[in-house]
Amino acid sequence: MSPTPQERRAARHQLDTGASAPAARRGPSGGRKKPITVDAIIGTAFGIVASEGYEALTMRRVATALETGPSSLYAHVVNKEDLDELLIGRLCAEIELPEPDPATWRRQIISVCTQLRDQYLRFPGISRAAFAAAPSNLDTLRVAEGMLAILLAGGIEPQAAAWAVDSLALYVNAYSLEVSLADRRLDRKDDEWVVSRDELLRRFAALPDTFPRTKRYAAELTAGTVDDRFDFTLGLMIGGLPGARVDH
Amino acid sequence: MSPTPQERRAARHQLDTGASAPAARRGPSGGRKKPITVDAIIGTAFGIVASEGYEALTMRRVATALETGPSSLYAHVVNKEDLDELLIGRLCAEIELPEPDPATWRRQIISVCTQLRDQYLRFPGISRAAFAAAPSNLDTLRVAEGMLAILLAGGIEPQAAAWAVDSLALYVNAYSLEVSLADRRLDRKDDEWVVSRDELLRRFAALPDTFPRTKRYAAELTAGTVDDRFDFTLGLMIGGLPGARVDH
DNA sequence: GACGGACACGAACACTGTTCTACAGGCGAT
DNA sequence: ATCGCCTGTAGAACAGTGTTCGTGTCCGTC
DSSP states (O other): OOOOOHHHHHHHHEEEEEOOOOOOOOOTTTOOSSSSOOOHHHHHHHHHHHHOGGGOOOOHHHHHHTTOOOOGGTTOOOOOHHHHHHHHHHHHHTTTOHHHHHHHHHHHHHEEEHHHHHHHHHSSTTTHHHHSSOOTHHHHHHHHHHHHHHHHHHHHHHHHHHHHHHHHHHHHHHHHHHHOOOOOOOOOGGGGGOOOOHHHHHHHHHTTTHHHHHHHHHHHHTTTTTHHHHHHHHHHHHEEEEEOOOOO | OOOHHHHHHHHHHHOOOOOOOOOOOOOOTTTTTOOOHHHHHHHHHHHHHHHHHHGGHHHHHHHHTSSSSSGGGGGGSOOOHHHHHHHHHHHHHTOOOOOOOTTHHHHHHHHHHHHHHHHHSSSSTTTTHHHHHHHOOOHHHHHHHHHHHHHHHHTTTTTHHHHHHHHHHHHHHHHHHHHHHHHHHHOOOOOGGGGHHHHHHHHHTSOOTTOOHHHHHHHHHTOOHHHHHHHHHHHHHHTTTTTTOOOO
């Protein structure tokens, strides 16, 4: 049989929940034009998140987009949490992992992080789901393995490399979530609430004298694009790793 | 008059929304034992989060704890989002900011970050609210000012210091959220789903050969307490800052 | 042809944040 | 003292949410 959603999830986490007797897959119900599949669910879910943000991702929303009721989804997906995990998994599967090269390892690790960031930002707010994803998911584990390989090729000490993978992934998640939330705030037409750079500078200037450095360095605090800050922080975390080889 | 919740929020963000004529505070309705105040709301909200986690923080939950209906809260609080911001503000207000000392600036900045982490972890999941908090909140700005002051005292170049404050705060938030979520997963009695260190090691060992480094360095990947990883990452971010003075 | 199993689905439950409406009571002005 | 206002307190309701139950309906196999 086609495995139950629970079994699918267990497989994703490399858990064998006793032998499940597989049987022949039945054909789809004849009445429907398209049968509901996990892939179809994931696909429409991505569509919703891409166009309306993660907050709009609802079981009912997915169901009606598939022209059915909410309960129909639970035959293919354990949970909303499970759906989230599937999305993160699919997203991680898109990441290209380069063959570790000791000469260009810095560029390589930055490339992976940037890919992750771009994927997260393409689906605003989805990084919130990435936080909840268990570390045993095979797709996320694949990315972690790839990052670990690059760092090790760069000569980083194993312990530092292992922890750095975690830290980098966590930071990329957090960065993407923050940017997504900030963008969302901009969209909602709380017009006098939006914070453009000029507005922020003006507000910093208006602060009381209890904030001397913030006022003094308002330019620095608001300088740079969000991408600049991303690169800066990545450089910080990568630069300090013990054992790093120099690259050309 | 006592300002409307909207005005309170605006004041928190240093926004003057036109002159609001203050008037005498009316006494509370006689029938009630304790009148509902913003402080009372914040207090019970913290109590709920501390004992049951951020997910349990509900308008109705707060209201019933105050022996009233949900709508009564909206006279003191604009939103749930607003309540979240109030919690984060109160939490940041508890942070002790040392007088910047060029000799011990590293210890100082780590101390501030650790205080933040401990506050976040005392109220599991609340760091999720910290992500959404606008950067113009006065309480969070106070902490940022304090951190900036310490970094500048350490000789860090202003641009790097400004960006580093953001990065550090973001990482502390993310770290706290991740730990909170992991703890919550442990609590829910998905018994065969929990991931102790031994279980994680066993699962890494069972991975297919597509994950050679993960299997080889499973010990390193699972090594150390969560606090060890926190200190490690902070060290990474602080160590790489340009212009840093050496301390004894 | 009849059985069984997998799938789809409508209805319902227990929640959530938020708003509308009415109601109480103390203050200021008449 | 009496009137009205205005603030703070609530009850009820609305539009959502995730999830489950029971029923139906079709397919492939016996």
